[in-house]
Amino acid sequence: DSANGDNVFYGEFLMNAQGEDVVAGIRTPKLIKELQAIDEDSYAQLLDIRVKLEDHYRDMMDVEFTIEEGRLFMLQCRVGKRTAIASIKIAIDMVAEKRIKPKEALLRIDPEQLNQLLRPIFDSDEKKKAIKSAKVIAKGLAAGPGAASGVVVFNAQDAVRVKNEGQDCILVRVETSPEDIKGMDASEGILTARGGMTSHAALVARQMGKVCVAGCGKLLINYKKREMRIDGREDVIVKEGDYISLDGSTGEVISGKLETIPSEVIQVLVDKTMTEDDSPNYKMFKKIMKWADKYRTLGVRTNADEPRQVEIALSFGAEGIGLTRTEHMFFGEGKISPMREMILAKTKEEREIALAKLLPLQRKDFEGIFSVMDGRPTTIRLIDPPLHEFLPHQVSEQEEMARDMNTTVDAIKARIESLHEFNPMLGFRGCRLGTIYPEITAMQARAIFEATVNVILSGKKVRPEVMVPLVGHVMELEGQDKIIRQVAREVMGETGIEFKYKVGAMIEIPRGAITAKKIAKTAEFLSFGTNDLTQTALGLSRDDSGSFLPTYVEKGIYARDPFQTIDEEGVGFLMKHAVKKARKARKKIKLGICGEHGGDPQSIEFCHRLGLNYVSCSPFGVPIARLAASQASIRDKKKK
C-alpha cells in the first residue's frame, strides 16, 4: 500500500520480480514507478537497498518503508508471504537464476503446500463464470484445502440423513462442537461463521481431510428458518437443500453447484493423452520431486489396497507398499458372503469350508497387486479388524443374509451379540484372530504365496512381506510365523517354484514396542502402526476424541493433534525404544511406519531422525512424503 500525503510517502512492496506475476494483488511495479516520479533520490536509495537485501536473504522480501521530508526510513523487512504455487514457482526460478541451490529451494517449500497442487479443484471455466456472475457470496478462512459442492444442511443429524440418502452435503454452523462430529464426517465440506484456523471446525476438518471454510463472519445463519443470508448481500438467501460450493484453498463460498475436477498434476498423471507441456504446475511438481529424491535417504512407500490405488501411488513415486489391508478386500463383490459364512462357522471344519471359498478370491486380489508392483516390496497385513465388522447391523440386511446362508435371523443376531465388544479397539482383533483361528492365517498365507507363484510364472518379480498385526508378545508372532513359513514351504513344494518372502510384525500397542528386542528375533521387519499406537499409548480413542481433543489442542496441551503429528514425547518414546532394541537384536532389520503419520511432514522428519528405513502413506501423500523426507535429510546434514 502507499499513502501519499504532502511530504510523506509510505509503502510496502515485494521485491523479487519472480514472485510478482504469481502473487495475487501485489502492486509493486506501479508503486515503484510512482515513487520514481516523486522522489528520484529515495528511489535510487531503495534500489540499492534492494540489491543488498536480495543478496543477503536470497528470497522474495516484503519491504515496508516511509519517506518523510525527503528522507527514506526503512520500517520493516521480512520474507514475503506467498501462495502455495507462488512459493514453488519462486523457489524454482531462483534456482534457475543461480541465486539459490536446489537444496535450499526444497527447504523453502512447505510440504503441506504441495497438497494444493494435488487436491481436487473447481473447473476453472466454471469458477470464472461464478466469479463473473457474483456467485462468490462470501469469504472466510481457508481452513481445509480442496473443493467441495453439496446441499446445505444446518445440523449434524441432517448431514447424516442426507448422506444416507446418497446426496453430498455442506454442513453450515455458527460454530461446531463435539456433538457435530458425526455430521462433519458425513458432509463434504464445513462452513462456519465463527472461529479461527484452530477452531473446532478447522481442526476436525483437517483431521478428517474435509474441505473447510471457517470464520466466515458475514454469514447470518437462522437455524429456525433453516436459511442463511449474507451481510451486505441482500440478493442472497441460501435455504436448506440449496447447493453451495466451498473453495477450501481460498476460503471462497460460492452459491450453486460447481463441478470439481482433479488438479492439473493429477490430470497429467492420469490422462495418458496429456503431456507435461499441458501443465506448468506439473512441470514444477516434477522438478521438485526430482530434487527431493536426490537428497532424501528415507524410503517412501504407500498404503494401498487395490491395483488402481497402487498405480496412482507408483505414478507419484512410491517405492513399495507399506500396508495392504486385506480386510478391505473382504468387502468386495462376492467376498463378503463366504467371509460371513466363516464367521458363523461353529467348528474348525465349517470354518475351513468357508475359508476354501475365500482362498481363490483373495489370491486374485493379491495377483492384481503383485502384477502392478512388479518386484517392488509389498507388505500385506493379515486380517486385522474384529469379526463383527463383517456382519450386517441393519435388520433388513440380516434377513437377507439369513436367506442367503440358509439360517435364521436369530442365529445371526446371536452371533453378532456374542461378538459384541465394549472396546473393539482393544478387543478380539489383529493377530489374536489368527492365534485363536490359525486356519485363517493359513488361508491368507496360501493366497499370498499362490499369487506370488502365479505372478512369477507370468514373468514378473514378486517381493511379498507378510505382516502380522497387533503383536504385543513375541509368542504371538512366533505362532503366526510358524504357520506362514509352513504354508510357504507347502506352496513351493506343490508348485516347484522357489520364492523369497519376509515375515514381520506391526508394532501398534505399547507392549509390542517395549518388547521389540524379543520380537525382532523373529520379525524380519517391523512397521509402526502409529494410529493405534497413539490410541493405546495416549489412552485415546480416535473416533471418540472429538469431544475433547480439539479443546486440548486449543489449550496447547497437545501442540498438534496427535493423530496428525506423532506425539514425540509419548508415542515417540516408545518408537525410539523399539528402534534401539530391535536393531540390537537384528542389525539389518527393516523398520518402517504405516500409520497415517507417514504422510505428515513433521512426523516424517521425526522418522528420519529415528533412523527408520521408510515411511508409508496414502497415495496422495507420497509426493508430500518425498519432499518432507528430503528436507529432513538436508536439515540433518546441516546440523552435522
Add this chain to the structure above:
Amino acid sequence: DSANGDNVFYGEFLMNAQGEDVVAGIRTPKLIKELQAIDEDSYAQLLDIRVKLEDHYRDMMDVEFTIEEGRLFMLQCRVGKRTAIASIKIAIDMVAEKRIKPKEALLRIDPEQLNQLLRPIFDSDEKKKAIKSAKVIAKGLAAGPGAASGVVVFNAQDAVRVKNEGQDCILVRVETSPEDIKGMDASEGILTARGGMTSHAALVARQMGKVCVAGCGKLLINYKKREMRIDGREDVIVKEGDYISLDGSTGEVISGKLETIPSEVIQVLVDKTMTEDDSPNYKMFKKIMKWADKYRTLGVRTNADEPRQVEIALSFGAEGIGLTRTEHMFFGEGKISPMREMILAKTKEEREIALAKLLPLQRKDFEGIFSVMDGRPTTIRLIDPPLHEFLPHQVSEQEEMARDMNTTVDAIKARIESLHEFNPMLGFRGCRLGTIYPEITAMQARAIFEATVNVILSGKKVRPEVMVPLVGHVMELEGQDKIIRQVAREVMGETGIEFKYKVGAMIEIPRGAITAKKIAKTAEFLSFGTNDLTQTALGLSRDDSGSFLPTYVEKGIYARDPFQTIDEEGVGFLMKHAVKKARKARKKIKLGICGEHGGDPQSIEFCHRLGLNYVSCSPFGVPIARLAASQASIRDKKKK
C-alpha cells in the same frame, strides 16, 4: 497307605504330629502303631530317621517307605502337602516349638491360602447334614474358592435372564467357551464336567472371583432335556431350576440350597459379641498378621468407597485408603438425579446449578469416610467414568427420568446418543472431564475440603489426598492442580481452618508413565492404576478379553492372566520407568498402586522390588497383601 503282605510292609506317613489333626485323612498314628507291632527294629530305625529328617527340613514331611524281608527301604521323602488351614497351623506350631523362626513361618504360608480363611463358607451344621444325607452328589476340582448356592441353568443366556429376575444361579456346562462370558458373570458359581485347573472355566472364574468346581467327570449333562444326572447315582436328577450348592474350596457339589455364612475370621471381626477364643482360626490369623507387620516395609492401604467398607478394611489392618471412587457415590440415593441434571445441562450456568445440589451430598460422603479414617491418609479420586454411564439405557427408566427432570425422552435419548462412544475405555473420561468442565473439579474439591474442615471441627484428624485420574500429559494435571489449590485456599479463607492436603496423579495410561518425570514436578504422589495401564499397554480390553485371553494363558503366551498378576515385561517396564523418573524429579514422592493387582501376592512382590511406598487393594485383600508384603521383604533381605 499301608500294604501289609507277608514280608512286605509299605507305608507313607506324615511325620510331624502338629499337622496330624488338621490334615484330613492321614492315618499316621495307626500306621506307626501297626508297624511297631510287626517290626520293632524297623520302627526304631524309622523314628531315628524321622528325627534326622525333621532336623534337616524343619517341616512336615511326607515319607514313603517299604520294609522287605525285615529291611527298611526309604522310597521317597518330600515336604508334605497340606490344606490352607493346616499350613498355617503347622507354621505357628513349629514357631512355638522353636523349630523355625516367625520369618520362616511366614514364607511357608501361601498368601492365597489366607483367602480360604476369609471367603464365605457353608454353615457347618448344614453341611454336615448334607453330607450325612448323601447330598454331596459329586466332586470335581476346587477351581475357585468360596461357597455358592443357586438354581441350575444350562446356558449363558438363561444365566443372564435368571440373574435379571433377581435369582442366584449356578451355570452348569460340559465346558465353557468365550461365548459364555456374560453368563459366567451373571452366575454365582460355575460347574463343568470337563477341563482342569487351567481350563477356560477355571481361569475365568478365578478372574471374576466366582466359585468354581471344574472337571467334575461324573456329571451327565443333557442340554436338550435341561437336566443332569450323576454317573453311579441313579437316585439323583438335577433339573433346570433346581437348587445346587458348590464348595469351591473342596470341589464338592451338593444338591439343594445351603446357607453361606461369613468365615470364622470375619465373624469375629464383625460380631462384637464374639472374642478371639471363639475361633482358633482367628487366633492364628492374628498371629500371622502380627508377624507379617513386623517384617514388611511396604504399606498396605485399601480401595473403599463407603464408611462400612472402610471399617472392615481397618479391622483387617489397612493403614490408609489408596482409592476412593467418587463416582460410586453418585449412584447413591438422591444423588443420581442431580448428577443427571448436571449431564443434561446445556450451559456452564445450568451445570453449576446441578453441581450445587451435588455438593452437600458429596460433602456428606466424604465426612463419613474421613471420620472413620481419623487421620489416616485418604486418597480420593476425582470423577473418572464417561458420563453416559450415569444415564439410563432402558426406555422405561428414560421415561421416568424425563418426568423427573421435566424434559422429553427424546432430549434424553439425544444426549445419550451424543455421549455414545465406540471405545469408552479410551474416551471422554478421567481428568478429561475436569479439563473440559473445570466446574466439576471445583465442586468435588470443595466437597472434599469442606468435609475436611467439618471433620476437623468434630475433633478428628484428616489427611486428604486428591487424586487426578487418567493423567497422560502434565498440563492436564497442572490445570486440575490449580483449580484444587484455589478451592482449598477459598475454603480455608471462608472457614478460618487451616488443613494439609496433597494433590497427585493416577498413572494408568502409558503416556503418563512415560512422562512421569514432568508429572512428578506437580504431583505430590503417583498411584499406578494397573487395571487400565494393563488395558492400554497391552491393547487389551478387560471386558472383551474373555474370547481369547484364557486361550492365551493356556498356551503360555501369558504365564498368568495379566489382569490378575502384573505383566512385568510390559506393564512393569512402564512402572519401573515411571518410578525412576518420578523419584528423579521429586525424591520424596509417595508412590503406590491402586489397581486390583494390589491384592495379588506376586504383583505385591514386584511392587516391593520397584520400591513403591504402598499397595492398595480391596478390604478382603488387605490381610493377603500384608502377608505377601512381609514375604517380599524377607526374601529381599535374604538375597542381600
